[in-house]
Amino acid sequence: MRVGLITPDAGHPLLAATAALLAPEHEVRVLDPEAGAAAAAGARADVYLLKARTPSALALARELERRGAPVLNSAAATGRCQDRTGMAELARRAGLPFAATRTFGSLAEAGASEQPAWPVVVKSRHSRKHDLVARVDGPAGLRELAAAGWEREPVVVQPFTPNSGWDHKLWVIGDRVFTGLRQSELATGPEEPGRFPGRLPGGVDELALRVGAVFALDVYGVDVITTADGDPLIVDVNAFPGVRGQAGAPEALAALALRRAR
Template sequence: MRIGLITPEPGHPLLAAATALLTPRHRVETVDPGAWDGAPEDPDSFGTPADVYLLKARTPRALGLARYLEERGAPVLNASGATGLCQDRTAMAEPALRAGLPFARTQTVPALARLIGEELAYPVVIKSRHSRRHDLVARVDDDAGLRALCAVWSDEPVVVQPFTENSGWDHKLWVIAGRVFAAVRRSELADPDRGPALPLAPGDLPDGWARLALRVGSVFGLQVYGVDVIDAGGGVPLIVDINAFPGVRGQVGAPEALAELAVRTAERGAVPAG
């Protein structure tokens, strides 16, 4: 089988470990989405698509490349549409709430500065609408804090969510092909120097949280994804973010699960249901 990696970082620990498992029997190829300039006039100039692609990138170019490959019949994990949905926190909230998932209530504002003078029920959490590296995620406790944030991010499209009191620890739930992995990590709202994620056995999660993570995949059509959950009190989960194809670092069995998913998808010639 030919397995393609859509990523600028094929040396990422999860991808590198999965590649090492695959290469004895399969050919693994990297496609850097940074070089993608759009669909070529001659489709054959791209070459024959691989049997499956792993989409470990979220840039507009990466999503465009993934859509092109899907149009040519190649399975992509995760699909470009599902990946793009997780990049827009407004679009993410709508299907989550519609499906009855315990997702944070979300208000969208076209520019942070528009909140000046508005009646806000402090404290609130303000995030960039479009998820990306080094985006805005901050707790704001009063008007002074909002004005200070506007000094840097005034034009940023944002979402506003109520702040929910919690332990200050995020539960990181990762799913690869229906297998749940877990860790805990200090919330960046509680500790900017939050340190690494600490592995957690799925059996040590509060009751029902692993099933909740699996349901997210069904709602969003994802096969490799992460769900950030906080304990809203008494083991009640609140989903604060969903990520397509996260790093899943330091999780025993994660590279094996990813390699097996890639091979199964290539053999079927189609992406399995989320």
């Protein structure tokens, strides 16, 4: 089989380990995601892994799909995870326990609206590296973010839900669910290293698989917090995360790629 990697970093630990597993019997090729749709002309793989989210990478993935090649995740599914407004609407329509989300064209627009009870969580509408994720305790906090350079950023605003200060990180590859705990970006106090519990809270693994079905994702991450009532609340979904430090993840990804290639 021929497996294509659409990535700017073929040395990423998950991809490198997966490629090493495949290499003895299969051919692994790396495609430059910034080459865009033009790179599809010479591409000849049975399945592609889309580990990039730029417009050029999505254009390449769409062209490969148009030519009949399976891409994990699809360009459409990857795009759905980049717009937090659409993400929340889709999740809540499907009955998933997703944080209530309001959308504003800028921080000034958010500040001028009738706000729910403070504090709130403010995030960039468009998910990307180094985007805005902040707890805001009142109007002055919005002004501080604007002064810090986020004044024109389209944002979503969610109620702040009191929790343990730790996010359940759920990573799914096909039907395999991996888990970890990461200190929340909103937590106060000294930063602590992530944890990798062997067991999941009851029902959270099934919840993670439901997310994949709703968003049509094959490889994805789900961030979940536990509310004061003990209920899970989804706060983010992302396509093809790093899944670092998870034993069995490269094996699961290699097996998924070969299943789809066949």
